[in-house]
Amino acid sequence: MTDVYIVSDNIVSSLGFTTDENMDLLRLGQTGIKQHHDDRISPAPFWASMVNSEILARRFADISDPPRYTYFEQMVIVSLRQAMVQAELDLTTDRTLLILSTTKGNIDVLNPNLAGEKGIERAYLWQTAQLLQYFFGFRLKPMVVSNACISGVLALIIGSRLIRAGEFDHVVIAGADIVSEFVLSGFNSFMSLCTGPCKPFDKERQGLSLGEAAGTIVLSNDKELANKKDKxxxxxxxxxxxxxxxxxxxxxxxxxxxxxxxxxxxxxxxxxxxxxxxxxxxxxxxxxxxxxxxxxxxxxxxxxxxxxxxxxxxxxxxxxxxxxxxxxxxxxxxxxxxxxxxxxxxxxxxxxxxxxxxxxxxxxxxxxxxxxxxxxxxxxx
Amino acid sequence: MNGPYYINDYCRICNGTVKVNDKVLYRSHTPDPAAFYTEVYKETAINYPKFYKMDNLCKLGFLASELLLRDKQLNSRYAGDDIGLVLYNASSSLETDKNHQLSIQDRSSYFPSPSVFVYTLANIVIGEICIRNKFYGEGTFFVDEAFDAERMYRYVNLLLYESHVQCCIAGWIEQHGPNYDGILYLIEKTNADPGGIAIFEPQNLTQLYLQRN
Structure with missing residues (x-):
């Protein structure tokens, strides 16, 4: 049976812009969940794990023209680009598929005050995926998996199944969501958010902390591409x-x-x-x-x-x-x-x-x- | 067994018409989707009060699944976790997203509601169908620009061929404002007796989707 290897990856989050930066802080036990004051997201201070928007803007400016892209798109593009450069994949074949895993994508454009000229059309998840396709030059139409909080794991399952079945040789999975007023107010109405960083499995746990991130995993049936010591x-x-x-x-x-x-x-x-x-x-x-x-x-x-x-x-x-x-x-x-x-x-x-x-x-x-x-x-x- | 598999039944809901296996069950001139769905619910004598709590996307998917699966005794023929659901649409849950956004747009009248927010995920329609029918199997919601028979065929075929899934309910469930467009197929490994609708192939998926109601 065909094996599906992890070739490269990237994490853009509150803890950094590369997988290594993130892993270093994970090993140090450092949380990225902090109290934020941002009136675009909440009139009251809120706890969340947020990407550093200034660094993101600088990283993105090295790649392309920031005003043309939303915050969500910038996060995903920065992440995708790093993982794909590492993987050295030939994207221009019809054997490479992009899968976007997201629950809400560019949901902030529903707010007319934030949408600017980008418009509400940007909220269609397939449009976001198409924008990523054209940005990177994927030949095939991407897939979008939107299955609530299992989207990312499901995208991994789907991507690996497709490769094992011989449908594609390589699958690039990008998973992303942003912290928005939309999502924060919704989870708040469910009363499922906690004050301070969340406490998984703990006796005192009182709810979740929201976070934003973009992650990319490149999968391939080519063992040679998986260039780590451990595959x-x-x-x-x-x-x-x-x-x-x-x-x-x-x-x-x-x-x-x-x-x-x-x-x-x-x-x-x-x-x-x-x-x-x-x-x-x-x-x-x-x-x-x-x-x-x-x-x-x-x-x-x-x-x-x-x-x-x-x-x-x-x-x-x-x-x-x-x-x-x-x-x-x-x-x-x-x-x-x-x-x-x-x-x-x-x-x-x-x-x-x-x-x-x-x-x-x-x-x-x-x-x-x-x-x-x-x-x-x-x-x- | 790598196919051929069979489209044994389908339910098409569009243009004010509900059709199951080429037979028109209900026709209406009500343009408003919500009112139309309530008519369908009543006219086809479905009894499931949770229907009234659902958003329009879930109502459409729920109605299509009820009418598709009526009298099919799926649960007596398959284990609940051998039944898969693979749904697609273009606008995800955007209609309900806009309703949630309206509830938070004005800070002086801020009323986000959990009963709206929960429907701001497209895959809730899969959950509703699973709850109603006690399906525990594979569930996937894909978002795509338009109905794509080839993509649907390839993924469902892979599920039936490569996994434990024995039977799959797949289709396109699109609801956004005044526009709605739904089709669900019941795809099984063996041909129904007497024969099903068609062999499970992309061109047959397309043909059933494109026929005028």
Whole structure:
């Protein structure tokens, strides 16, 4: 069977503009979630993980003309460009597909005060993907995956399936979302935001922190392109639905359990590490602990990275998978920043301090509104 | 088994007409989608009060799925997690996005509502259909410029061929302002008895989508 290799990656977030910058601060346990005052997003101060807009503007000015592109587009282009330069892919063939993973894309253009001349048309996700296609010269029409908070993991699953099925040789996955008044006010109305940085799986957790980020993963069937010492492969992965509630996770973890079980059925390898969704809402983390326990993985070290980057929605699965891959390269388990005391009823093995250990396999999981869940296995080859 | 697979049933909702497998179930001259959906709900005797809470995108997808799956006993033929859903549209949840935006546009009358905000995700329609039918399987929402039979065919075919998915509900569910355009196909590995609508191929997907209601 064709193997799908991770060739290159990039993370643009509050913690930096390269994967290395991000990984360095993750290893130091530094959160990017801070209090912000920005009247365009909220009349009151708010806690979130925000990209440094001045640095972003400078980075983007090195590539193209900033006024023509939205903040969201600039973030994605900066991220995509770095990962693609590293990968040295020939994009001009019809064997390379771009997948955009996002929940809301250019949602801020719905606000007439922010849209400027760019107009509301920019809010169509396929238009954003088309803009990226033309910017970089992809020959094929991109795909857009918009599946709430599992979008990033699902894009990885879809991209790797398409390569394994021989549909494409290379798939470039860009996952991104911005912190906007639109999203902040919505999560606020759900009362699911916390004050201060979020505390995944902790007894005191009170809700999630929002974040913005753009992440890129380049996948390929060409082993030679995966030029790291350790080659990491995207293995089996599945999505599922709770069939229970549109805005609350299943109390039994049914959907996530199904997705994990399906994934494990496809491998004989033991899972060394779980990169959880861990949004730090009371219900999500509880549900995840149940699903992980039901799958018999309660002893496997697990972390959530939401305490570093916040919940970056369509980017989350992508940047968390990248961090997992780099944890595998470095054989280091990153601690769950914000976590202190076990706060879920099914005890799982939360990583509470960095630890060096051989990591050959990682299970990346995610869950989201609409009752959707996803699970994918990453392993060294 | 790498195909051929079968389009055993389809439901087309457009231009005030609801059609299942070439048979017109309901025709209306009501231009407003919301009013039209309520008519369809009542006229086809669906009983699912949660319908009234849904946004228009979910209503369209829900109605199409109800009428497509009526009397098909899918759950007795397949395990709930072997049934997949693959939906596409062009404007995602933009209609409800605009409603949420209106609720926060004026800071002096700021009333964001969780019951609106939850529908600002296109994949909620998949959730609604799964809840109604106890489907636990694969679900994917793609956004594309226009109906693309080739893309739909390739991904659904891959799911049926490469994964555990035994049966797939796929289609185009577009709702934005006065415009709506829905089609759902029931795609299975074996031909229905008596025979289904067509072999699962891009040109057949297109033909069913393009026929005038």
């Amino acid at each position: 990491v492969v995207v293995g089996p992965g599945f999505s599922s639905n709770d069939a229970n509630h549109i805005s609350g996770p299943s109390r039994t973890g049914e959907g996530l359990y199904i997705a994990i079980k399906r994934t494990l059925q496809q491998t004989t390898q033991k899972v060394d590490y779980i990169s959880a969704h861990g949004t730090a809402t009371p219900y999500n983390d509880e549900m995840e602990s149940i699903a992980i326990s039901r799958a018999g993985l309660q002893d496997v070290p697990v972390n959530s990275l939401k305490g570093y980057w916040g919940h970056t929605l369509g980017a989350a699965g992508v940047i968390e998978a990248i961090a997992a891959v780099h944890s595998m390269y470095g054989n280091v388990l990153i601690k769950t920043v914000g976590y202190n005391t076990m706060g879920v009823t099914h005890p799982i093995n939360i990583i509470d301090k960095n630890r060096e250990t051989k990591i050959n396999t990682c299970l990346k999981i995610a869950s989201g509104f609409g009752g959707c869940n996803a699970s994918v296995l990453l392993y060294k080859k």
